[in-house]
Amino acid sequence: MxxxxxxxxxxxxxxxxxxxxxxxxxxxxxxxxxxxxxxxxxxxxxxxxxxxxxxxxxxxxxxxxxxxxxxxxxxxxxxxxxxxxxxxxxxxxxxxxxxxxxxxxxxxxxxxxxxxxxxxxxxxxxxxxxxxxxxxxVPVLGRFPLPLEVVPFALPWVLDAVEALGGAPVVRMIKDDPAAYYYSDQKNLILDCHFGQIADAERLATQLKTIPGIVEHGLFxxxxxxxxxxxxxxxxxxxxxxxxxxxxxxxxxx
Incomplete structure (x- = not known):
């Protein structure tokens, strides 16, 4: 140590x-x-x-x-x-x-x-x-922003859909270059979504799965x-x- x-x-x-x-x-x-x-x-x-x-x-x-x-x-x-x-x-x-x-x-x-x-x-x-x-x-999930992996082409529509759910999405940028998008190993974008306390994680997971362009969400x-x-x-x-x-x-x- x-x-x-x-x-x-x-x-x-x-x-x-x-x-x-x-x-x-x-x-x-x-x-x-x-x-x-x-x-x-x-x-x-x-x-x-x-x-x-x-x-x-x-x-x-x-x-x-x-x-x-x-x-x-x-x-x-x-x-x-x-x-x-x-x-x-x-x-x-x-x-x-x-x-x-x-x-x-x-x-x-x-x-x-x-x-x-x-x-x-x-x-x-x-x-x-x-x-x-x-x-x-934590007692309730949501203090940490919920990540979403998103197909780059779908970004504008995913942002609209997640915002409509109350997620306050932010596109993740490279830490050392705040003008450049962060890409996952699979070359997708990451959104960090600020839902606040997630009272019904199962319901939110189902809602996110219906949004075209979201490859995966961070609720496990x-x-x-x-x-x-x-x-x-x-x-x-x-x-x-x-x-x-x-x-x-x-x-x-x-």
Whole structure:
């Protein structure tokens, strides 16, 4: 862990960066030899990939498919064997972060711009495990803007339709070049939509699916089976409708 970051946190507390490391280490306990893994995108997923790479270098035998070019490059760098998409491919376990999650493990994802590939791989997974720091758990989704991946040609009409739903859409720009659009790995645009509190995520997901030009939305509903989240320095496992339990109680997929 970064000693400088630790020094800037309250005594006994972990920084968010340290929490990501703790969550990733807990998730790694569920990986077994021979598994085919979906590798997520984002800062917490990167921590998981780094720790998975160390385990592979120590003899763990797994294969994976990445949800983004950035995660793919990191996995290759660390020697994790990668598998290309093919018919019939299903993953034993997918491990990915979330921008927000609620107590029923409904998620907002797409802050890293990889929501289409994330949803593809995680729909093709037998088990989706979310890894998150303490800031990601919320009582109601919507504080984080909801990302949409959009076909560039359709942008004007999608903006109109999402605005009519109350989404206050903003086209995502490149961070270092605010005059240039950000494009996903699939060469689509990303809209960040400010709905405020999303009281009925299922209804909104259905409405967004009817808008032509939206390739995918960042509401991940009914996909996550469990989440590892760090609270007060300890990794806890959350499952829908159940009380949190210490991650140390789980040596494999629950």
């Amino acid at each position: 970064n000693p400088t970051a630790a020094a800037n946190s309250p005594a006994g507390a972990l920084t968010l960066a340290q929490e990501k490391q703790v969550a990733a280490a807990a998730a790694l306990r569920w990986v077994r030899d021979g598994m085919l893994l979906g590798l997520g995108t984002g800062s917490t997923s990167a921590q998981f990939i780094i720790q998975l790479g160390a385990a592979v270098q120590n003899g763990l035998k797994v294969q994976g498919t990445a949800t983004s070019l950035a995660s793919e490059a990191l996995a290759r760098q660390l020697g994790i064997p990668l598998v290309a998409p093919r018919r019939g491919l299903r993953f034993d376990l997918a491990v990915d972060g979330a921008d927000e999650l609620d107590g029923q493990l409904r998620l907002i994802k797409g802050g890293g711009g990889a929501l289409l590939r994330e949803k593809l791989l995680e729909t093709a997974s037998n088990y989706l495990l979310v890894v998150a720091d303490s800031s990601k758990l 509903l009914g996909l996550a089976k469990a989440a590892v989240i760090v609270k007060d320095g300890a990794a806890l496992v959350l499952r829908p409708g159940e009380a949190a339990r210490p991650a140390a109680e789980f040596a494999e997929l629950p």
